[in-house]
Amino acid sequence: MKQTPLHDVHEQSGAKMVDFGGWHMPVQYGPILEEATRVRTKAGLFDLGHMGRLSVQGPDTVRFLDSIATNYVDRIPVNSIRYTLFCKEDGNPIDDLLVYRGEDDIYLVVNASNTDAVLGWMESRKAGFDVQIDHRTDRETMIALQGPHALEVLCGVTSDCDLEKLGYYKFTFGTVCGLENTRISRTGYTGENGFELYFPNEDAGSIWNALLEAGSEAGVKPIGLAARDTLRLEAGMPLYGHEIDEQHNPVEADLGFAISFAEEKGDWVGRGALEAIRQQPRRKLVGFTTAGKRVPRQGYQLYRGEEKVGEVCSGAVSPTLETNIGTGYIPVELAVMSLELDMDIRGKRQAVELRPLPFYSRTRK
Numbered sequence: 001m002k003q004t005p006l007h008d009v010h011e012q013s014g015a016k017m018v019d020f021g022g023w024h025m026p027v028q029y030g031p032i033l034e035e036a037t038r039v040r041t042k043a044g045l046f047d048l049g050h051m052g053r054l055s056v057q058g059p060d061t062v063r064f065l066d067s068i069a070t071n072y073v074d075r076i077p078v079n080s081i082r083y084t085l086f087c088k089e090d091g092n093p094i095d096d097l098l099v100y101r102g103e104d105d106i107y108l109v110v111n112a113s114n115t116d117a118v119l120g121w122m123e124s125r126k127a128g129f130d131v132q133i134d135h136r137t138d139r140e141t142m143i144a145l146q147g148p149h150a151l152e153v154l155c156g157v158t159s160d161c162d163l164e165k166l167g168y169y170k171f172t173f174g175t176v177c178g179l180e181n182t183r184i185s186r187t188g189y190t191g192e193n194g195f196e197l198y199f200p201n202e203d204a205g206s207i208w209n210a211l212l213e214a215g216s217e218a219g220v221k222p223i224g225l226a227a228r229d230t231l232r233l234e235a236g237m238p239l240y241g242h243e244i245d246e247q248h249n250p251v252e253a254d255l256g257f258a259i260s261f262a263e264e265k266g267d268w269v270g271r272g273a274l275e276a277i278r279q280q281p282r283r284k285l286v287g288f289t290t291a292g293k294r295v296p297r298q299g300y301q302l303y304r305g306e307e308k309v310g311e312v313c314s315g316a317v318s319p320t321l322e323t324n325i326g327t328g329y330i331p332v333e334l335a336v337m338s339l340e341l342d343m344d345i346r347g348k349r350q351a352v353e354l355r356p357l358p359f360y361s362r363t364r365k
Contacts, residue, residue, distance in 0.1 A: 004049030005141050005204035013222060020225055021113030023050035028224035033319040035227035036234075039190055040320055043147030044223035045211055048196070049204070051142055052115030054108040054122075058131035061106050068125055068269050069099065070250065072260035076101040081169040081185060083258045086118060087270030091249045091277055094121055096240055096258075098187065100171055107183075109142070111240045125269070141204045145211060146194030146231075148362075149218040154195055157214045158184070163195070177210040179203050190228065191235025192362055230316045233325060236287065236358025242298060242314045243285055243327055251277045252329065253285045254357070284335040285313070287357040289323050290343060292350035296326035301344040302352070309334055312343065320360050327357070 001024040010017065015026035026047065028035060038044050056065065065073040071084035081100050085093045095114040100107035110118045115137060122133055145154055154176070155163050161174030161184065171185035179199055188194030199207065212220060229239065238244050244253050251259070251274055259274060290296060296315025301308055315326035330341075337356070342349040 002050070004047055005201040006047045006049060006143075006208055009205055009208060010047065010222070015222070015224060018225075021050060021111070023112055025050055026222070026224045027226045029222050032224070032226045032230065033317060035221070035223045036230045037319045038219065038221055039147045039192060039223060039227065039231055041148065042219035042221075043145060043149040043153060043215060044190075044227070045208065045215070045220055046144040046146065046223050046225075046228060047141075047208075048144055049141040050112035051137075052108075052110040052112060052118065053136040053140055053142065053198070054110065054119065055105045055134040055136055056108065056122075056131055057105040057134065058129070060129040060131050064126060064129040064131045065099070065106060066265055066268060067129075068122070070259040070268070070270070070274070071099065072262055072265045073099060073101070073106070074265070075260075078103055079171055081171055081187060083255075085244075085250050085255070085258060086121065087250070087274065088246070089270060089273060091251070091270045091273030092246045093240070093244050093250060094118060094246075096238065096244060096250075096255075100183075100185065114240060139201060140198055141201050142196060142198050143204070143208060143211075144188070144194055144196045145215075145220070146188055146190045146192045146223075147220075148193065149215065149220065150192070150194050153211070153215040153218050153220055154184075157210060177207045177214075179207060189235075189237055190231035191237065191358065191360055192231070229314075230318065233314050233316050233327070234318050234320055234358065234360040236360075239314065248283075248285075248313075248329065249274065249277055252281050252283045252332075281332050283310070283329040284332045285327055285329055285357075286335050287355045287359060288326050288328065288341070288352040289321070289355050289359075290326070290350055290352045291323060292343075294345045294348075294350055295324050296328075296343055296352075302328050302330060303342045303344055303349070304334065304339065309341070318359060325355075325359050326352070 010026040098109040176182040183198035300312040302310040310330035
């Protein structure tokens with residue numbers, strides 16, 4: 001398995017390590033629900049070094065990416081970030097990703113398990129475009145500081161930029177913990193106010209430890225991937241391999257904000273298929289809660305009476321809502337909040353209640 005530059009730090013901290021997308025990653029340091037609650041109430045530090053990082057450069061960079069991305073890359077302002085997807089001709093995604101538009105390049109952050117597939121697919125599509133793709137995953141690392149206290153903690157160790165003025169889905173460069181030219185973005189896969197930092201591998205340990213020390217009074221602790229999954233589910237954010245994959249398209253996943261059908265964008269891979277799906281969707285992604293003892297898990301079946309109508313994509317115990325939450329696909333004509341459904345768990349039924357997504361928003365609690 002691959003390892004991030006912080007691998008030994010995690011093991012020395014007593015983290016439980018697991019295989020995640022081919023990487024040996026910390027799934028938890030302590031109780032998962034306590035870690036999730038810490039991010040919601042204080043702040044947590046995440047190692048995201050397993051995520052893929054690609055830099056695309058050259059005179060045809062924007063035109064190339066607009067030919068394969070669902071979002072309109074040419075309309076992204078410099079120093080802004082947009083969520084997008086790369087889809088196959090049938091409209092189903094190869095991956096979802098973040099697009100950072102810089103002055104001289106466009107920086108992509110993709111899912112760990114899909115990095116090689118995305119890179120290979122981009123290489124196969126770049127004929128006729130004057131572009132170069134630089135795979136930086138093995139040279140750079142990525143960490144995230146998330147939670148209500150993230151801004152104050154990061155401001156205390158950052159100079160050469162004003163983080164308070166850095167807008168949501170924007171990025172800049174500054175000096176963090178003494179390291180110049182650190183890429184700093186403000187997105188946050190947890191639904192909290194948060195930041196991502198990108199820098200060379202050799203600086204990973206020093207910056208990680210410096211942030212934990214700087215944030216000790218604010219309650220900052222390292223957080224594992226299990227709590228991150230719970231947090232993103234509460235925030236209604238999709239995870240590749242769960243809400244979206246090669247059988248679940250972004251239209252039915254309610255990701256229309258990341259799809260541009262503007263005539264000026266021109267044709268792009270999957271456009272025709274997604275236009276047709278938009279006209280007549282078959283399924284809809286819905287959220288639900290259940291008060292039963294058993295936690296919903298991916299693959300559990302959803303029933304309306306004796307009729308199977310869908311299946312669970314993601315499920316977890318939500319410490320914020322203090323109940324079980326989940327997502328699943330059901331026929332679009334059934335996606336009404338008054339619908340009565342059951343979830344089948346090893347032959348036993350458990351009632352579920354449909355809920356609008358997201359389950360949690362820091363601006364709408």
